[in-house]
Amino acid sequence: MRQSSFFIPTLKEVPNEAQIPSHQLMLRAGLIRQLASGIFTWLPFGYIALKKVMNILREEIDKIGGQEFLYPALNPIEIWEETGRVEAMGDVMFHIKNREGLVLAPTHEEIVTYHAKQHLQSYRDLPQIWYQIQNKFRNEARPKSGVLRGRQFIMKDSYSMDSNWEGLDVSYQNHFDAYCKIFDRCNIKFFVVGASSGSMGGKKSQEFMVEADAGEDVCAISDSGYSANIEVAVSAKEKIVRLALNDEIVEFETPNSKTIDELIKCFNLNESSLAKSVIYIVNDKPILILMSGNDELNETKLSSIFETNSFRPAEAFELFNITGANAGSIGPINLKQKIEIYADLRLEDANNLISGANKDGYHFKNIDLRRDTQIIAYYDFRTVKANEPDIINGSPIRVVKAIELGHIFKLGTKYSEALKANILDENGKENPIIMGSYGIGVERVLACYIEQNHDENGIIWQTPLAPFHVHLLGLMIEKSDEVKNACERLYLDLSKAGFEVLFDDRIERPGVKFNDADLIGLPLQIIVGNKNLVDGNIEVKIRKTGERQIHKLDEIIIVTNEYFKL
């Protein structure tokens, strides 16, 4: 490709809307342009890289038996109503206004299951892996960070269909392995975490994560190999020990001590002797949850424990109406209204606890949960914090921010049951198809790659994703026939040798070409200028290391071959 006629608008200055490196560089190096919030145009240079990602995805999913489909983005809403996901998705789903009954698909479980129901009838038709690479539409409340969170984005989504649970395990593991290969091939450093299935439903899910400040997910990881999304992470933090005491409950005055920290400070208490009460409205019903000390309640855990998305912390006025006190003096005993009480596992059967007296400025001590309260159940409600011991061997947990690149789910039969996609087993008995679903955000792969591979001058491409292998720079090409001829010859020979070459034949000063070359970051720069050419020499610069080599013109093909063989 001759750069003089290639549309690759580079920017010297950083557009002010871009905050993170990958977004800035994707704009500056001419990969993307924003059309509206969360909506982007892919320019030719960026689209070439994107297609390289897609090809890697195709190759690896094909290898595990995937068959590529193209499902429509425009879907009849009825199918989505049958699975209850119109409601579950809520505002995230785009609805077509001037054609009632059509929606834009935010994912494709329903459509896949619809076709499976039509044509898969016997266990002998299975297993199947169906996939596509296609645009998804989600009305994100707050698009951000360039292509990392958009309203329209490309996803590789595959769906496995099996006749038994062992088959699902195999399909799931195959995807797990394929995903590892995909991200390895893209040279992306990633880790895998156990995750929450959210509104997807299903038994098990794992996320492929890239550690990054720009990430929106938080993960707990440790050196022993423990890794989980903070939404589901657990630690080996010790339980509160039950003491051999049976002291009566005593009320005591706690003026100006509204937080756990203030109580600890004012009364010289141990954090483990305190129980904090949190009131949530779950399915329009207030419940009280007891947490130990300063432990933080995890709303994702709460959501899966009560199997609902309908919950919120109680408002200040509700707190007073329910308990008789304001925040800071709330506890499980002497509540104004009778409500259900749950507690975190760390508090199981604990005694000798201090908690609010439901009277402003007062607390109770010597509370025995077994003796004095009616706890409906103990669950793991807490959010893991940094430096807690992990559950593998007690290694300290690190809490890091991460970008979710891929997510794999064991769906089970949620969709096949809802849409009645059944097959006959060996005994002629009807059973729902057992499904898995597996997604990768294609743009995110590129954004994460750039987050991990750039310097102050620009992007640093490595071969698998690089839009071109070689950047051929002709310096002062319009002033020297020798330079021109050498460039033309190299352009032809390199292309013949199978390399993808971007040939900078523009009438620009050398400095402009050097800076653009570093900005767009192709792996190898071959620099043809009079300075070296008078001695028959060509300069080769490796973008990643900055190393410069001088070679004879005749050796360039060999040198290039050598470099890309590695």
Added chain:
RNA sequence: CGGAGUUUAGCGCAGUCCGGUAGCGCGCUUGGUUUGGGACCAAGAGGCCACAGGUUCGAAUCCUGUAACUCCGACCA
């Protein structure tokens, strides 16, 4: 959806407090000089100052409303 901010030439910004009809740098066009790390000189082109309404003799500037975009939070298969 809550909070904050921004909107003036293709890009980055000043001008707004204190009203008088728009400016800087980069980029672009033409000519000349330069030419191995984003050149220099000269002459140019390019703006309904986000939109709508109001105040005023006069509004980029003051007032009211709306929209878009960005950030923080909430939400997020």
